[in-house]
């Protein structure tokens with residue numbers, strides 16, 4: 338068979354707010370969080386092979402081939418769909434790992450949607466999102482591709498349409514362990530639930546911020562510097578820090594001042610992910 342080939346975007350997400358409501362019996366925390374995508378991310382290229390082999394050709398420092406979320410997603414989909422085809426995969430990785438911008442989860446979702454297309458499986462979004470959840474709490478929102486208010490551990494999604502500003506995202510050169518933050522005794526775990534719609538004003542707090550800022554001076558520094566220009570927020574459990582601007586020029590101006598000493602990028606907020614816009618254009 339001819340090798341069908343496809344390159345798809347794998348964008349980052351930001352948590353515009355994150356509240357921790359409590360801890361479940363299994364140790365996981367009940368959250369309320371608002372996910373929005375940014376038009377910035379990795380690019381993954383897929384080429385179908387007919388021998389059933391799943392091969393990721395790009396090496397990741399510290400992530401063995403079979404532990405990579407891209408490979409795990411592909412193998413799980415292949416197994417559950419009974420598909421006899423395989424895939425060659427390459428990734429242009431620009432998203433920092435462990436930065437709270439969901440790179441691994443996004444890669445898993447791009448893989449699920451890309452292979453569903455190339456292998457012509459015809460799975461609907463519900464089924465792909467359910468499979469995605471077993472890979473990570475943030476995978477379903479990337480599968481759905483719409484900005485969302487998320488509850489539970491992130492699996493109950495309500496689509497929302499917050500403003501789409503330009504963001505400056507700062508990337509402190511430190512990886513924050515999600516498990517470590519969620520096990521900190523000082524973490525706020527009793528924020529009262531809020532109602533979803535419309536997107537609530539004045540609820541932009543991230544309950545992880547005080548704990549992350551105390552443990553990681555690099556994150557504290559990024560928050561302090563960006564905070565001189567706009568409200569500086571933490572995404573997920575960090576390490577990335579971001580702030581919104583009304584236009585690209587203003588975001589670029591602050592970026593030029595801060596990226597002399599810090600790494601970062603400017604990107605437009607988006608309620609429809611780049612991945613879904615690209616897939617739509619293929620139909």
Ligand SMILES: C[C@@](CO)(OP(=O)(O)O)[C@H](O)COP(=O)(O)OP(=O)(O)OC[C@H]1O[C@@H](n2ccc(N)nc2=O)[C@H](O)[C@@H]1O
Nearest residue numbers: 364365366437439473474475490491515516519573574575
């Ligand atoms: C909190 C978020 C917000 O986006 O953080 P980021 O990963 O984006 O920073 C995510 O939902 C993260 O979800 P997920 O990607 O599944 O977290 P993992 O790294 O698997 O979690 C590592 C550990 O953190 C704890 N954990 C995680 C999520 C959660 N809702 N409650 C928890 O208590 C658990 O001990 C878990 O074993």
Ligand SMILES: Nc1ncnc2c1ncn2[C@@H]1O[C@H](COP(=O)(O)OP(=O)(O)O)[C@@H](O)[C@H]1O
Nearest residue numbers: 405406407434435436437438439440441442444
């Ligand atoms: N394709 C992948 N991209 C990024 N990280 C991956 C991938 N596969 C596995 N991982 C592992 O998942 C961890 C979390 O990655 P990532 O999703 O980028 O961070 P975060 O959840 O903080 O946004 C990484 O530190 C890495 O060990």
